[in-house]
Amino acid sequence: MKKIPMIALAIVTLLGGLLPAAPARKMIQVKGSDTMVNLVQILAEEYMGKNPGTAIAVLGGGSGTGITGLINQTCDIADHSREWKPKEIDQAWEKGVTPRFFVVAVDGLSIVVNEKNPVDQLTMAQVGALYRGEIKNWKTLGEFQEPVSLYGRQSNSGTYVFMQEFVLGNKNYSTDMKEMNGNAQIIEGILQDEGAVGYVGVGYLYDENHRIRKGLKVLKISKEPNGAGYLPTDGASVESGAYPISRPLYMATNGKPKGDVAQFLGWIVGPEGQSIVEREGFFTIGEGKYKAANDKNFK
Amino acid sequence: MSTKKRRDIQESAIRAFFFACGILAVLVLVGIFLTLLGTAVPAFREIKIAEFFGHTRWDPTSPEKAEYGLLSMIVSTLMVTAGAMLLAVPVGIGVAAYLSDVAHWRVREVLKPVVEILAGIPSVVVGFLGIVLFGPALAKLFHTANGLNALNGSVLLAIMSLPTIISISEDALNAVPKAYNEASLALGASRWQTLVRVKLPAALSGIIAACMLGMGRAIGETMTVLMATGNARSFPHGLLDPVRTMTANIAIELGEVPYFTTHYYALFAIGLVLFVMTFAVNLAADVVLRRYQEREQ
Numbered sequence: 123m124k125k126i127p128m129i130a131l132a133i134v135t136l137l138g139g140l141l142p143a144a145p146a147r148k149m150i151q152v153k154g155s156d157t158m159v160n161l162v163q164i165l166a167e168e169y170m171g172k173n174p175g176t177a178i179a180v181l182g183g184g185s186g187t188g189i190t191g192l193i194n195q196t197c198d199i200a201d202h203s204r205e206w207k208p209k210e211i212d213q214a215w216e217k218g219v220t221p222r223f224f225v226v227a228v229d230g231l232s233i234v235v236n237e238k239n240p241v242d243q244l245t246m247a248q249v250g251a252l253y254r255g256e257i258k259n260w261k262t263l264g265e266f267q268e269p270v271s272l273y274g275r276q277s278n279s280g281t282y283v284f285m286q287e288f289v290l291g292n293k294n295y296s297t298d299m300k301e302m303n304g305n306a307q308i309i310e311g312i313l314q315d316e317g318a319v320g321y322v323g324v325g326y327l328y329d330e331n332h333r334i335r336k337g338l339k340v341l342k343i344s345k346e347p348n349g350a351g352y353l354p355t356d357g358a359s360v361e362s363g364a365y366p367i368s369r370p371l372y373m374a375t376n377g378k379p380k381g382d383v384a385q386f387l388g389w390i391v392g393p394e395g396q397s398i399v400e401r402e403g404f405f406t407i408g409e410g411k412y413k414a415a416n417d418k419n420f421k
Numbered sequence: 422m423s424t425k426k427r428r429d430i431q432e433s434a435i436r437a438f439f440f441a442c443g444i445l446a447v448l449v450l451v452g453i454f455l456t457l458l459g460t461a462v463p464a465f466r467e468i469k470i471a472e473f474f475g476h477t478r479w480d481p482t483s484p485e486k487a488e489y490g491l492l493s494m495i496v497s498t499l500m501v502t503a504g505a506m507l508l509a510v511p512v513g514i515g516v517a518a519y520l521s522d523v524a525h526w527r528v529r530e531v532l533k534p535v536v537e538i539l540a541g542i543p544s545v546v547v548g549f550l551g552i553v554l555f556g557p558a559l560a561k562l563f564h565t566a567n568g569l570n571a572l573n574g575s576v577l578l579a580i581m582s583l584p585t586i587i588s589i590s591e592d593a594l595n596a597v598p599k600a601y602n603e604a605s606l607a608l609g610a611s612r613w614q615t616l617v618r619v620k621l622p623a624a625l626s627g628i629i630a631a632c633m634l635g636m637g638r639a640i641g642e643t644m645t646v647l648m649a650t651g652n653a654r655s656f657p658h659g660l661l662d663p664v665r666t667m668t669a670n671i672a673i674e675l676g677e678v679p680y681f682t683t684h685y686y687a688l689f690a691i692g693l694v695l696f697v698m699t700f701a702v703n704l705a706a707d708v709v710l711r712r713y714q715e716r717e718q
Contacts, residue, residue: 292484
């Protein structure tokens with residue numbers, strides 16, 4: 123007879139687990155870019171604090187995962203740090219999904235090395251050559267005798283695709299690149315590895331006190347050899363395009379956003395949301411073309 | 422209806438239920454195999470089998486030319502697994518021998534549950550330890566730039582396959598008839614001689630089966646190696662190179678692959694290769710174990 127109390131206990135626990143879930147609230151599902159996941163998580167928390175009626179779940183997984191999610195209608199909003207490929211848009215249309223894109227922040231994609239590395243500035247061509255595996259040792263670029271150790275993302279990452287298109291000139295990555303799960307893992311790798319070079323979203327450069335993490339060095343990037351180099355942490359040069367590897371960060375919805383989704387998106391691109399974007403190290407969308415495009419897509 | 426008749430019906434209903442359960446397991450296995458096979462075969466409409474197994478470059482999303490060479494990943498998987506076995510087998514057999522023959526019963530009471538708890542640690546947690554603890558330690562030990570390499574994966578997989586190896590080996594050692602032990606000691610052999618020359622050989626097939634089951638666990642493990650081995654796609658030249666295993670590759674690419682494309686089918690083909698490998702290892706373990714049990718009877 124000893125078993126009966128145990129079974130009763132099990133049933134009670136089971137019911138206890140099920141009951142609170144019964145009156146399900148409508149939850150906004152957000153999925154995609156790992157570069158954006160922390161930012162969007164913070165935005166969602168602040169928004170839910172002000173609007174207790176709305177529930178928002180934020181998942182990472184990479185831009186490709188978010189885009190696939192929106193196409194398969196398993197999420198309401200897809201975060202993506204690269205543009206959709208024509209193939210993906212075709213697939214969406216085939217399934218009756220009509221994506222609309224909203225720029226919610228601007229990222230200066232940052233090239234970072236270990237602080238022991240004496241290099242301060244690279245040209246776009248040099249970064250491309252490093253990642254294509256054409257430069258094997260740092261001494262090719264200066265005095266530093268250390269094999270190059272490449273850190274990057276995996277192919278489901280929007281940042282991986284963006285780098286491949288804009289910096290590698292649509293050529294293959296070196297197969298020696300270590301492919302990490304997220305921006306934070308790239309940073310961890312670089313902090314330990316003297317020959318390391320990696321690429322991360324600008325928001326990942328900072329520690330909790332909003333200072334650049336100790337042990338990291340952010341490189342200046344120039345467009346031309348001997349040209350002036352700019353830092354991704356400098357908002358003015360990212361906005362003006364003087365920093366060459368900046369990119370918009372998007373959220374996409376299926377068709378015109380409605381109800382809670384529209385309110386959430388509107389709040390993000392509004393003054394409150396944008397001040398959080400800035401606080402987290404990314405850049406605001408400004409008053410220019412991004413804002414105009416967003417306004418059109420809300421209608 | 423008589424009581425007997427009702428009991429007969431009850432009896433056969435229960436029997437049918439258990440039979441259905443048994444069949445279900447077989448059906449699931451056959452179903453998985455057929456699904457894998459059906460989804461893997463279309464990959465070879467566009468990929469040559471010789472390229473798939475013979476080339477070292479895997480780059481299905483390349484903007485230049487999609488390539489489907491699995492060889493680097495097969496070698497990586499075998500390397501990480503072999504490394505894990507080199508570490509886990511001696512330690513595992515040692516612990517099993519200690520538990521069955523040397524340890525005081527009080528120590529055994531503590532140690533056995535601890536080993537079993539080790540089996541319950543989620544693989545993400547082990548992978549995390551690989552990133553923050555073993556990786557940096559290995560980098561210092563071998564003077565490499567970073568610890569994201571095959572060796573790190575081997576160490577972690579060794580830890581994960583230890584519980585399997587220990588508990589099955591210990592069962593095998595305990596199953597050796599007491600008479601062997603007593604006869605050996607009565608002939609004047611020391612406890613060490615008895616253990617090494619009598620008990621271990623007598624339990625050998627059980628121990629081999631234990632190691633093979635541990636190896637099956639290591640080949641199929643995904644999350645840990647995904648986090649700890651660096652995932653570089655190049656052909657590995659040693660245990661200190663970063664590697665990407667077949668499991669890690671499926672986990673990385675399946676989330677975003679467009680459905681029903683060559684790339685999608687190719688990932689299932691990798692799954693099939695893995696399935697065949699683990700199936701072969703488990704089957705071998707089973708055959709060895711059965712032979713051992715037959716001899717005991």
